Each structure stands twice: as C-alpha cells, then as structure tokens.
Amino acid sequence: MSDMAWFTIFSTVCAALAVAIGMMFPAHAMGRTISQALDALARQPEAEKSIIRTLFIGLAMIESLAIYVLVVVLIILFRNPLLEYLVQ
Template structure:
C-alpha cells in the first residue's frame, strides 16, 4: 500500500501553487486592463461610458478565470480523483 501522506502533501503543494498562479495572473491582467482604460480615458474623456462599460465586462471575465481556478483546486483538494487509485 503506497504512502498516502506523501500523496496528500504533494497534492496540497500543487493546489497551493495552482491557486497562487491562478490568482496572480488575473490580478496582473486586471491591473494592466485598468491602466490601459485610464490611459484611454485621459486621451478621450468623451468616450467614458463606452470605455467603462467595456472595462467592467473585461474585468468580470478576468475575475471569472480566478474563480474557476479556485473551484478546480478545491475539487482536487477535497475530492481528489487520483486518490481512489492509490487505495486499491
């Protein structure tokens, strides 16, 4: 019977790494999008409604990526599909 504590530790480390990347990359993308929107607003203040609407839609899409990563990592942590192969 294989050692389950090593597998559990490895999957936890992988989950932490996945969450850190899955949150860091959308955060960078959000900062970049906000920066570009502010640049566009400073150049064309009359297009504020269009720029802000597009910015909020883009930010919602970026944030949904971070939520998907969190859901997948929680599924892997609490219901690891590979764990059943180790207990046989």
C-alpha cells in the same frame, strides 16, 4: 511516512501552487486592463461611459478565470480522483 501522508502533502502543495499561479496572471491582466482604461479616459474623456462599461465587462471576464482556477483546485483538493488508485 505513509503513502497517504505523502499524497496529501503533495496534493496540498500542488493546490497551493496552482492557486498562486492561477491567480497571478489574472491579477496582472486586471492591472494592465485598468491602466489601459485610465489611459483611454485621459485621452478621450467624452467616451467615459463606453470605456467604463467595456472595462467592467472585461474585468468580470478576467475575474471568472481566477474563479475557475479556484473551483478546479478545490475539486482536486477535496475530491481527488487519483485517491481511488492510492487506496486500492
């Protein structure tokens, strides 16, 4: 196999691992956040509006981390800066 084929395979595997790991932690954080919000709602139902508002803001922040991971992986996968050194 050529160097280009190995480089393509390696970068694809690394991108898949980065997406898997980069999505795993925000998903875990979202689950914990929702669990804690439901616990808070069960303890103080009168504070529902503020808890729900804070929950949605927190979930949006957590989801943005997963989106950043996906964007960076796509940039590395399709416009790999190390490819210039391999082609030379």
